[in-house]
Amino acid sequence: MRMPVPDETIVARRDDIIDALREAMPGGGLIVDETELKAYECDGLTAYTELPMIVALPEDTEQVAAILRICHEMGVNVVPRGAGTSLSGGAIPRGDAVTLGLARLNRILDIDFDNRAVTAQPGVTNLAITRAVEDRGFYYAPDPSSQIACTIGGNVAENSGGVHCLKYGLTTNNLLGVEMVLMTGERLRLGGKHLDAGGLDLLGVVCGSEGLLGIVTEVTVRILRAPETARALLIGFPSTHAAGDCVARIIGRGIIPAGLEMMDRPAIGAAEAFVKAGYPLDAEALLIVELDGPASEVDELIERVSEIARTLGASTLRASRDEAERQKFWAGRKAAFPATGMISPDYYCMDGTIPRRALPRVLDRINHLSERYRLKVANVFHAGDGNLHPLVLYDANLPGELESAEKFGADILRLCVEFGGVLTGEHGVGLEKRDLMETMFDAVDLEHQQRLKCAFDPDNRLNPGKVFPTLHRCAELGRVHVKRGEVRFPDLPRF
Amino acid sequence: MSEILRPQTADQAREVLAWAAAEEKPVDLRGAGSKHRLGHPVAADIVLETAGLSGISLYEPEELVLTAGAGTPLAEIVATLDAHGQGLAFEPPDLGPLLGAPPDHATLGGVVSCNLAGPRRPTAGAVRDHVLGFHAVSGRGEAFKSGGRVVKNVTGFDLSKLVCGAFGTLGLLTRITVKVLPKPERAVTVTLTGLDMDAAGRAMTRALGSPLAVSGAAHLPDGDPAGGPPLTALRLEGPPSSVAARCQGLGALLSDLGAVGALDEAESADLWTRLRDVAPFVGGDGPLWRISLPPAAGPAVAEAIRARAGGRFLLDWGGGLIWAALPEATDAHAATVRGALAPHGGHATLVRASESQRRAVPVFEPPPGPLAELTRRVRQGFDPKGILNPGRMG
Ligand SMILES: Cc1cc2nc3c(=O)[nH]c(=O)nc-3n(C[C@H](O)[C@H](O)[C@H](O)COP(=O)(O)OP(=O)(O)OC[C@H]3O[C@@H](n4cnc5c(N)ncnc54)[C@H](O)[C@@H]3O)c2cc1C
DSSP states (O other): OOOOOOOHHHHTTHHHHHHHHHHHOTTOOEEOOHHHHGGGSOOSOTTOOOOOSEEEOOSSHHHHHHHHHHHHHHTOEEEEESSSOOSSSTTOOOTTEEEEEOTTOOOEEEEETTTTEEEEOTTSBHHHHHHHHGGGTEEOOOOOTTTTTOBHHHHHHHTOOOTTHHHHOOHHHHEEEEEEEOTTSOEEEEEOSSSSOSSSOHHHHHTTOTTSSOEEEEEEEEOEEOOSEEEEEEEEESSHHHHHHHHHHHHHTTOOOSEEEEEEHHHHHHHHHHHOOOOOTTOSEEEEEEEEESHHHHHHHHHHHHHHHHHTTOSEEEEOOSHHHHHHHHHHHHTHHHHHHHHSSEEEEOOOBOOGGGHHHHHHHHHHHHHHHTOOEEEEEEGGGTEEEEEEEEOTTSTTHHHHHHHHHHHHHHHHHHTTOBSOSSSOOTTTTGGGGGGTOOHHHHHHHHHHHHHHOTTOOBSTTSSOSSOOOHHHHHOOOOOTTOOOOTTSOBO | OOEEEOOSSHHHHHHHHHHHHHHTOOEEEESSSTTTTSSSOOOOSEEEEOTTSOOEEEEEGGGTEEEEETTSBHHHHHHHHHTTTEEOTTOOOOOTGGGTSOSSOOBHHHHHHHTOOOTTHHHHOOGGGTEEEEEEEETTSOEEEEEOSSSOOOSSOOHHHHHTTSTTSSEEEEEEEEEOEEOOSEEEEEEEESOOHHHHHHHHHHHHTSTTOEEEEEEETTTTTTTSSOEEEEEEEESHHHHHHHHHHHHHHHTTTSEEEEEOHHHHHHHHHHHHTTGGGTTOOSOEEEEEOOGGGHHHHHHHHHHHHOOEEEEEGGGTEEEEEOOOOTTTTHHHHHHHHTTTOOEEEEEEOOHHHHHHSOSSOOOOHHHHHHHHHHHHHHOTTOOBSTTTTO
């Protein structure tokens, strides 16, 4: 991975920048001391670190706007940051940038049960939203595994998903509105408590824009009434092919489970050793299928899925009988990452998506790559939507292993694209996958995306170096190359 | 007379737009023209129709995905999906008849470009929630693509959202991939008769806030058929046993509000299709507004408009969508409608009005200054010469 090279002309002005920011933040919140800056040197992609030039922790939207205005006027880069759990290096600092941390904007502003909407500041954690409404039987559906820590602002920036997004959608499908501040300090509102805001759907592109378009300072999400019941099935198969067939058949029969997860043998082993969830150690693949809704519906669908699993030769088939058992089925899956951390000094989590039915073939190819790179891999998938999380196991203390793991990871992502899939399903491009963008998009595609960036942030100050492999200046992208006097499409039918 | 061009391939479409960009000639983009009267009138000598960009190129039922040319008739897609027990969960409305065009004429590209969704919108999402990827030609005369064919994808900016509801002003869509879903096994409707607007609002809010998974909540203040007592309709979909149990539950939940009844499957399907297509207002000729707002404010805003302008109303999306058919007025009652909406937030679109009204009145909710400026910059990136449906969105 190439780390961005700091612009020395910005670094040289550090003291002036600090003075200007200090004036905008009279109540404190500026971090300039090297030992304190260290706490911000990386995000969830921990193999890479860089000390930020300055960290600013504003206490309200006015301060966010003031900081941005100063950085805009002084020509300073800005890296937005929520909880810093990004797995793609989206929040990795730069030596020439102010890291703008939103953690202190952590209040829930409005809970509106009649309109089924919650408005929160960006630093509120994902789980805190559900916690705020669960006493009335409501919840916020997207549930990334990092939900205790990650912020709703970060979720919007990454368009994060969770195990329940097969049925309930990703962040973007549950987002009603935002307030955001542009690099110039201008404040805007997109959407609100109504649907489909009218005009161009800028809310739709701000979600998932990885901090490149503006700073999100308020988020309105829809909340749902929790389903009456949820039950899970634990299904073991002697082959990944059979498990893949089971996934296809469940969906082919018109059943959309609330969650549909798969783990392969190494992942099952690691999870079982870690949390003793009662997973079958003889299975090559394990499915967790969760069905939710009214009790009568759930019971019926549990029976239908069980029947499919039996027909396909499931070696283990257990349905949760109560809430405790359902939680137990999930415990292993939810702890899959830390569990992997127990069986290997380091692991590298990938995040490609493939068409579901390619699953067994892609797994075979991953196993070949694993032999070639001499690195083990454990696989956990959001099987229902084809989102793979291969965990490449390595030891950073062995010379060259990190580089090998990265090459292996990049090959896995290229494989996903080769099979009709994409580079990232929910973790974002960030710094990590930036240089792979050209495997999916040609130059014209990327230029059209970058012009959107130009409309929001023409000087490219917000999170520079992320997402786009090559940077064109906006003035250059804006030019129209006309070829006049061409023959006027003689072959076209006219009426 | 304008010249009508029908490119047969995406590459031909690109040639046309490259030429138009070079010559700075505005182009009126159309599918089959069923919603051609939606939006501001476009002044262009060239009409580009997508009829030649037709056909389903990929449909994998078990993958829940379908790819088709932008000019593919929606009816063809719906029939293909239907044969596999699947459908488009966003329930695309057929607004042709409402806008003076024949029924069943819409194309996929047109539905996507207008981001139209039916009664299931609050629970299943809009078109924009179901478009997975697309190919298009921008106003620069360049072919580009975004997204893919898988549901979970955060690779790069989500331009698929942006082109939904852009009314062709960012590019000519040539090929679109959508997520499809199994159709519910059964759908029935629980009704309440005789509620006033306010009580209907409370009924819908209570139903949508319950765990009974209501997939449609509408109120017809003029009854169904029109002239009868007000009718409030709540749809339940799913496996038969579940639907039956929830039907009972919903009846019990709402029994204190009024007389509870039920529609059988056929009656239910008919009602929701007519609501989807705004059938009660087909054939009228006064201004017709489509107002999207916070659902709990629906009854109050409808009453406020009625008090000042009269007219007839339909509430859908649990109150979050008002269709208001108003009597003639020079400004089409824009000041009344937008004034009533302003305290609550939302947007009002003048869906049907005379051409002169559509020239004079902002059809779409005018965005506040900074947002208008940002929108202009975004559009300029895709269409620097302003050749794509210029002025259609205002
Ligand atoms: C153990 C673990 C499990 C995880 N599981 C999942 C999972 O199941 N599903 C999933 O999708 N992700 C998962 N993630 C990834 C990560 O948690 C999500 O991407 C999350 O949304 C990031 O939120 P954050 O607050 O930590 O943002 P950060 O990491 O701080 O930032 C992420 C990006 O958002 C930008 N940003 C942050 N806040 C704002 C703002 N207010 N305005 C504008 N831009 C902003 C940053 O610049 C950066 O580009 C996991 C991570 C870990 C460590």
